[in-house]
Amino acid sequence: MMADKPTYEKLESIIKELKAELVKSKQIEESPRENKEKFNVMLQSIGDHMSMMDKELNIIWANKTAKKIFGNDIIGRKCFEVYHKRKSSCEPYPCLTLKTFQDGKVHEHYTEVIDKNGETIYFHCTANVALRDKKGKPKAVIELSRDITEQKRAEEEKSKLEARLQVAQKMEAIGTLAGGIAHDFNNLLMSIQGNISLILLDMDSTYPYRKRLKNIEKQVQRGAKLTSHLLGYARKGKYEVKAIDLNQLLEDILETFARTRKQITIQQDFAEDLSVIEADAGQIEQVLLNIFINASDAMHGCGNLILRSINVTHKEMKGKLYKPKSGNYVLLTVTDTGIGMNKKTIERIFDPFFTTKEMGRGTGLGLASAYGIIKAHGGYIDVESKKGQGTTFSIYIPASEKKEQQVVKTAEGVIKGTGTVLLVDDEKIIAKVGQDLLEAVGYRVLIANDGKETIEVYRKNWKNIDIVILDMVMPNSGGGEAYDRMKEINPDVKVLLSSGYSIDGEATNILERGCNGFIQKPFNINDLSQKIRKILEKKFSQH
Ligand SMILES: Nc1ncnc2c1ncn2[C@@H]1O[C@H](COP(=O)(O)OP(=O)(O)OP(=O)(O)O)[C@@H](O)[C@H]1O
Ligand SMILES: [Mg+2]
Known part of the structure; x- marks a missing residue:
């Protein structure tokens, strides 16, 4: 049998089939390449x-x-x-x-x-x-x-925050302890100081023990300095906040500092347009004096002390361990050409009681209190130093929009007065010594030992009471409540707050509510008589 001759149609269909096969086989051929490409796209x-x-x-x-x-x-x-x-x-x-x-x-x-x-x-x-x-x-x-860079950074940030929190908690706990000790010591010192003042008042200058008493008074003052450092460290004691010019304060402190340290050359570069700061001048003075004395010690009393004040913003405070709050700051840098510090020392200088000075020369509280005080003012304090190459402290304090308030200096010495004082203190010994002090300078004195009694005595006698000296920490309603109640009885009541220490911010609160002044225990007869006079002078000049 002869094979069929391929017709045209047949040829056509064979070609079609072949073409299909070819496409199929091409597909098979292309598949690994395609797969490879797909795989590559995936990987990329x-x-x-x-x-x-x-x-x-x-x-x-x-x-x-x-x-x-x-x-x-x-x-x-x-x-x-x-x-x-x-x-x-x-x-x-x-x-x-x-x-x-x-x-x-x-x-x-x-x-x-x-x-x-x-x-x-x-x-x-x-x-x-x-x-x-x-x-x-x-x-x-x-x-x-x-x-995992971001994750790692976040973890690092978290552990840094935790470490900072731990430090803050430690500081808080030690601060509370320090504040408590300062309070009790201030009361003790107050009673010693009061008695010395009274004895000295009666004693003429030729009396043989006068010198000894003066020595005791000096030690009381040293004790008071120590407690004020403890208060600073505890972030307490910031009571008399005023809008002040830091340049002016520096000039005042330097005047006395330079007088006693003639071998030190002081270079000043103060910004003329320096912003005002809201601060307790006494506390800032304490910070600056300690830094100057530290610098002088590091230079063995001879070298250069370079001071610079300038306006900055948080943006210029880069590369710090802390994150500064946004806003304007006043920056003071204090540079010395002293012995400098190694890293180990730098890490510890703000710790309370850390000192490299010999016994009796340093307590190691200066910078701990400086740190607490600057923190309490919303500021920051940094140090840069290298062994053998001097040290620079940088202090940042928030700038204020307020107008500078003049700090009126009171006269020195005892100022006698007249009128009636209501003296409030829960410690009977202090109330007694206070009464004697006040009577010695001419005032008539009423006493109250707690909040309730204060209000009762005031209600009965307010027309005759010229001024109230009010202790902050008291049983039966604290100083704050007593102040408010007296203010209800007489909106013009004149109050001088006194304290060895106050619970957080209470003194500041009362001062903000219009209280007339603050006196830190232990006070001597001079301080007391001057503060009373200042308030009463205002009272009389208003009427
Ligand atoms: N400018 C400085 N140069 C070198 N070391 C310094 C400087 N300032 C502080 N230090 C070191 O820091 C330590 C702590 O200082 P701080 O002011 O807290 O305490 P102190 O000066 O030793 O004692 P206090 O201030 O209580 O009298 C000092 O003992 C010193 O070792
Ligand atoms: Mg010091």
């Missing part, structure tokens, strides 16, 4: 860093992310050089990739790499076998790395 679109290394640690393939981070020219270069800027394989040896080459297993670790701009990036890195040779041994290893 992965956000994590991927790169493949051969046994000699040459990078033989990298995805887009890797090239973006380390540069487009990384293929063919050594991984340790590209990722770690090293000249030889990474330590500890063998590195992650080599371990995978050795045992064919997956290995992972955390590492630091350096990108093309020199910035450090933190990676979590996994190495796995990518290709094997005919014997099944790893021929190429692929590393997949995730950038």
